[in-house]
Amino acid sequence: MEETCKYYNTCPILTGKIHLEENKLDEYKARFCKGEKNAWNKCIRFQVREIVGRCPLDIMPDASMSPEEVIEKYDL
Ligand code: SF4
Incomplete structure (x- = not known):
């Protein structure tokens, strides 16, 4: 069975x-x-969603910010 991210269907x-x-x-x-x-x-x-349950649309999987920086910047 192929494994995928648990958010695959909702990302x-x-x-x-x-x-x-x-x-x-x-x-x-x-x-x-x-x-x-x-x-x-x-x-x-994935990392941001694991911490706060959501992630802004414009953050890409290979964003150069850390999850903590995303959370801080977007006030999540
Ligand atoms: S972009 Fe990231 S969070 Fe979304 S399905 Fe792919 S691995 Fe999961």
Whole structure:
């Protein structure tokens, strides 16, 4: 069975709530959402959601901010 991030079906960047180029989306899926060895743990969106239950739409999986910086900046 293929393993994916537990937010795979609800993650707004995957459900079309924000427009991303298809190849960028495929890259994120391969690198994070369906990556091997629980690669989603490295996704900044995943980490922020784990802490506060949501993540702003414009934060990408490979954002250069730490989860703590995202939470601080967006007052989550
Ligand atoms: S972008 Fe991050 S939080 Fe969303 S499904 Fe992929 S790994 Fe999970």
